[in-house]
Amino acid sequence: MRTIWWEDGKVILINQKKLPSQLTYIECTHYKRVAKAIKTLEIRGAPAIGIAAAMGLALAAYHTESTTKDHFLKELTRAAKIITSTRPTAQNLFWAANRVLHKANMSTAPVETAKQEVIHEAQRMAEEDIHINKTMGTYGATLLDDGDTIGTICNAGWLATAGEYGTALGVIKVAHEQGKNISTIALETRPVLQGARLTAFELQHDGIDVKIITDGAIGYYCYEGLINKFICGADRIIVSSGCHVINKVGTHTVSITANHYNIPFYVAAPLSTFDPESRLEDAIIEMRNPREITEINGKQIVPENVLALNPAFDITPPHLIDAIVTEKGIIYPPFKQNYKKLFTKKSL
Amino acid sequence: MRTIWWEDGKVILINQKKLPSQLTYIECTHYKRVAKAIKTLEIRGAPAIGIAAAMGLALAAYHTESTTKDHFLKELTRAAKIITSTRPTAQNLFWAANRVLHKANMSTAPVETAKQEVIHEAQRMAEEDIHINKTMGTYGATLLDDGDTIGTICNAGWLATAGEYGTALGVIKVAHEQGKNISTIALETRPVLQGARLTAFELQHDGIDVKIITDGAIGYYCYEGLINKFICGADRIIVSSGCHVINKVGTHTVSITANHYNIPFYVAAPLSTFDPESRLEDAIIEMRNPREITEINGKQIVPENVLALNPAFDITPPHLIDAIVTEKGIIYPPFKQNYKKLFTKKSL
Numbered sequence: 001m002r003t004i005w006w007e008d009g010k011v012i013l014i015n016q017k018k019l020p021s022q023l024t025y026i027e028c029t030h031y032k033r034v035a036k037a038i039k040t041l042e043i044r045g046a047p048a049i050g051i052a053a054a055m056g057l058a059l060a061a062y063h064t065e066s067t068t069k070d071h072f073l074k075e076l077t078r079a080a081k082i083i084t085s086t087r088p089t090a091q092n093l094f095w096a097a098n099r100v101l102h103k104a105n106m107s108t109a110p111v112e113t114a115k116q117e118v119i120h121e122a123q124r125m126a127e128e129d130i131h132i133n134k135t136m137g138t139y140g141a142t143l144l145d146d147g148d149t150i151g152t153i154c155n156a157g158w159l160a161t162a163g164e165y166g167t168a169l170g171v172i173k174v175a176h177e178q179g180k181n182i183s184t185i186a187l188e189t190r191p192v193l194q195g196a197r198l199t200a201f202e203l204q205h206d207g208i209d210v211k212i213i214t215d216g217a218i219g220y221y222c223y224e225g226l227i228n229k230f231i232c233g234a235d236r237i238i239v240s241s242g243c244h245v246i247n248k249v250g251t252h253t254v255s256i257t258a259n260h261y262n263i264p265f266y267v268a269a270p271l272s273t274f275d276p277e278s279r280l281e282d283a284i285i286e287m288r289n290p291r292e293i294t295e296i297n298g299k300q301i302v303p304e305n306v307l308a309l310n311p312a313f314d315i316t317p318p319h320l321i322d323a324i325v326t327e328k329g330i331i332y333p334p335f336k337q338n339y340k341k342l343f344t345k346k347s348l
Numbered sequence: 349m350r351t352i353w354w355e356d357g358k359v360i361l362i363n364q365k366k367l368p369s370q371l372t373y374i375e376c377t378h379y380k381r382v383a384k385a386i387k388t389l390e391i392r393g394a395p396a397i398g399i400a401a402a403m404g405l406a407l408a409a410y411h412t413e414s415t416t417k418d419h420f421l422k423e424l425t426r427a428a429k430i431i432t433s434t435r436p437t438a439q440n441l442f443w444a445a446n447r448v449l450h451k452a453n454m455s456t457a458p459v460e461t462a463k464q465e466v467i468h469e470a471q472r473m474a475e476e477d478i479h480i481n482k483t484m485g486t487y488g489a490t491l492l493d494d495g496d497t498i499g500t501i502c503n504a505g506w507l508a509t510a511g512e513y514g515t516a517l518g519v520i521k522v523a524h525e526q527g528k529n530i531s532t533i534a535l536e537t538r539p540v541l542q543g544a545r546l547t548a549f550e551l552q553h554d555g556i557d558v559k560i561i562t563d564g565a566i567g568y569y570c571y572e573g574l575i576n577k578f579i580c581g582a583d584r585i586i587v588s589s590g591c592h593v594i595n596k597v598g599t600h601t602v603s604i605t606a607n608h609y610n611i612p613f614y615v616a617a618p619l620s621t622f623d624p625e626s627r628l629e630d631a632i633i634e635m636r637n638p639r640e641i642t643e644i645n646g647k648q649i650v651p652e653n654v655l656a657l658n659p660a661f662d663i664t665p666p667h668l669i670d671a672i673v674t675e676k677g678i679i680y681p682p683f684k685q686n687y688k689k690l691f692t693k694k695s696l
Contacts, residue, residue: 020650185657187564188641189564190563193649196642196649200650200651204654212650214539214597215562215564215598216535216599216601217598219598219600219604219662220662249568250562250567251567253564253566253605254567256604259608260607293536293544297645302545303548303549305552306558308544309533309560310562313568
């Protein structure tokens with residue numbers, strides 16, 4: 001299944017806020033609608049919102065009335081700014097917008113052709129994303145054994161990408177397709193419950209055994225010896241510091257728990273999630289609306305005037321990570337050096 | 349404020365399921381109604397359900413039509429069985445029921461007097477509980493410093509006891525009353541959200557700064573250095589194994605996280621929570637209805653036919669605990685030996 005695609009001058013995406021009870025689609029005819037979908041989590045997951053950014057720019061290009069190249073580029077740049085301002089943490093969002101802008105900037109074609117090039121680039125990126133995730137899944141599946149019970153947090157499945165495989169769940173899916181008997185335990189992932197809603201939906205759909213636990217219960221299940229590996233996705237990996245992994249809040253707590261019990265903790269992320277430039281201290285952790293915590297289904301849970309703190313992400317240091325799965329192979333510690341070797345060995 | 353009390357042949361208790369939006373009371377005229385209140389979490393918290401058990405037996409005594417002592421004792425024993433079958437984990441429930449039964453068994457008085465003795469014993473236990481918690485708070489407050497930010501999970505405040513102070517929150521409350529500037533971070537505590545609903549309600553009521561975070565966010569706040577001590581309550585402490593602490597699910601995850609960041613992790617529990625007899629392997633972790641996880645406000649969150657696992661408690665080993673606060677003083681490691689010294693030094 002696809003999460004987002006281009007169709008006759010429109011961007012169609014699954015409304016993830018309605019899952020799992022309803023499988024509905026949003027038709028975007030303006031890039032600002034795509035930006036809104038990213039901001040409000042109608043589409044989420046680092047690779048998926050990267051593709052959404054590219055598709056949003058394709059919409060901007062599709063509707064452009066610019067007649068000069070210069071004006072077209074300014075228009076695209078403005079659209080990219082609006083789209084990337086929606087969520088500050090995911091690297092893929094910026095990576096994708098930059099790739100499309102770069103394509104347009106590098107084009108020597110007239111506006112009408114450059115516009116088509118942008119639209120094609122966005123579609124190519126979606127196809128590439130699916131291919132990348134399948135390759136990543138194939139590498140990652142070598143880490144999983146028949147009989148494993150795998151813990152995961154948030155949703156790093158096909159809904160978090162352009163479709164079909166996903167990142168962390170892609171690894172599980174490929175292992176399952178290889179005939180390995182894999183069970184999963186999905187953390188519900190408060191406050192937005194992506195684990196309970198989306199990961200459960202995907203794994204059930206793929207016929208993979210899944211059970212839901214609360215985020216706090218992870219310690220209990222490790223204590224009981226009922227989980228033997230963890231794998232999760234990433235929103236941004238800061239290379240300069242040795243590969244700190246920024247991912248859905250709760251991931252770091254899982255990584256500490258895994259480490260305490262000597263359970264392997266893996267991350268699966270495409271190279272587009274790696275941030276080779278930022279310093280760790282400059283990484284922005286998105287603080288979302290406290291109402292995601294204080295209200296459930298529109299009902300106030302927390303007493304009035306009590307504040308909730310709602311960071312959407314946390315930071316897992318490299319020493320708590322056993323391996324990072326990418327589409328170019330598995331990176332082991334020391335991650336920074338081995339990430340760089342990936343680029344010298346195999347040209348991208 | 350009181351959580352539960354005896355009034356003219358009735359047991360009145362705050363309906364904690366309605367908090368924080370409504371402060372309502374349940375009037376119980378039959379011990380089975382008290383048992384139901386315990387089972388459905390209308391009253392929860394280890395000391396509070398201990399007192400509820402005693403009050404339930406007082407109701408059974410109040411309404412007895414037994415004319416012989418033997419029949420009266422059988423009736424009480426049957427009621428105790430029904431009351432203690434509601435929740436298998438909390439030690440206080442069994443401790444309290446046994447204390448009342450013992451009182452009745454030891455009584456040499458005729459039925460009518462023995463019945464009054466049972467009712468008085470239950471009321472005495474509620475008063476003692478409040479006194480114990482205040483004393484515990486006074487001991488525990490020595491562990492807290494001006495300017496501390498204290499993390500806590502679930503609700504270990506006055507709502508979890510007969511009233512007034514509470515266990516872990518009693519320690520915070522006494523420190524606050526002593527003029528120490530204490531801030532708190534309360535984990536929302538899925539699935540029943542006792543932290544978001546009850547702990548927030550209590551701390552706000554007491555004028556103590558409180559902020560709510562999701563359970564998974566604990567790693568992030570420790571990583572950021574924003575919490576410098578943890579304190580929580582306990583449902584049962586298994587002495588024989590060195591004092592494993594059974595408490596609300598999520599506690600063990602917090603203890604691992606605290607340990608990873610060298611943040612002190614304290615437990616506050618009256619001696620009635622210590623289980624000097626059971627072996628660790630015999631400890632029962634109550635599995636509650638998965639619907640507490642799969643449904644929120646009556647709305648299905650998880651896809652149909654996906655199972656959730658809902659242990660209500662977890663087990664924290666003694667090596668992750670820095671101190672246990674009791675009404676007889678603070679116990680430091682080795683806990684088992686020092687717990688026993690408490691009894692030789694000071695008679696109970």
